[in-house]
Amino acid sequence: MSIEIAPYTEPWLRGTYAEVPAVGRAVLHALDLALDDIAKWTEGLSDAEVNARPLELPSVAFHLRHIARSTDRILSYAEGNQLSGEQLAALKAEQSDDASLAGLLSEVEVSFSNAADRIRVLATADFNTFRGVGRKQLPTSIGGALIHVADHTQRHVGQVVTTAKVLKALRG
Numbered sequence: 414m415s416i417e418i419a420p421y422t423e424p425w426l427r428g429t430y431a432e433v434p435a436v437g438r439a440v441l442h443a444l445d446l447a448l449d450d451i452a453k454w455t456e457g458l459s460d461a462e463v464n465a466r467p468l469e470l471p472s473v474a475f476h477l478r479h480i481a482r483s484t485d486r487i488l489s490y491a492e493g494n495q496l497s498g499e500q501l502a503a504l505k506a507e508q509s510d511d512a513s514l515a516g517l518l519s520e521v522e523v524s525f526s527n528a529a530d531r532i533r534v535l536a537t538a539d540f541n542t543f544r545g546v547g548r549k550q551l552p553t554s555i556g557g558a559l560i561h562v563a564d565h566t567q568r569h570v571g572q573v574v575t576t577a578k579v580l581k582a583l584r585g
Contacts, residue, residue, distance in 0.1 A: 424449070429442070433532075433536050434536045434537060436536060436556060440532050440536075443563035443566060444563070447521075447566045450574060451570060454578070455473060455518070455573065455577055457581075458473065458577060463477075463512065463517065465580060466510070467579045470575070470576050471576070472576070473517075473577060473580070474509075474512045475508060476570075477517040477518070478506075478512070479507050480524075482504060482507060482524070483566075488531045488532070488558070488562060491531075491544055492531065492535065532559065539555065540554060541555075546558075
């Protein structure tokens with residue numbers, strides 16, 4: 414008896430977002446890939462596991478919150494805005510470890526859905542336009558911020574995958 418595994422096609426090869434300029438399309442594909450990987454690697458984790466810190470690693474819950482909330486913050490900078498009081502409060506709350514996996518996945522999905530609309534708008538802008546980050550107004554550009562949404566998200570997805578693998582290995 415053989416098991417057939419459906420071939421997986423990475424988001425950038427699916428032909429989606431053809432109407433979005435290339436840089437924006439690549440960022441949207443990175444977010445789609447993040448959702449795919451998060452769903453795959455968190456499947457079967459309990460809420461307790463999601464909030465656990467195995468081997469003193471940051472929890473899956475932290476990384477999922479951070480992915481959702483940092484996407485919003487980085488896009489605010491790309492749009493030429495500073496962070497709101499609500500965004501700053503959400504940043505401070507990222508470390509809490511008392512969430513359900515379903516709630517965290519929903520937060521990421523909502524964040525990415527909102528981000529998609531913002532990325533579509535930013536993808537038509539001049540990528541070299543200066544943007545200042547934080548109180549010190551550290552220099553970047555619209556293009557730099559967009560690319561950082563993708564690479565920062567992927568970095569934390571890698572941490573989700575690693576921590577999820579450790580959690581599953583510790584089960585026995």
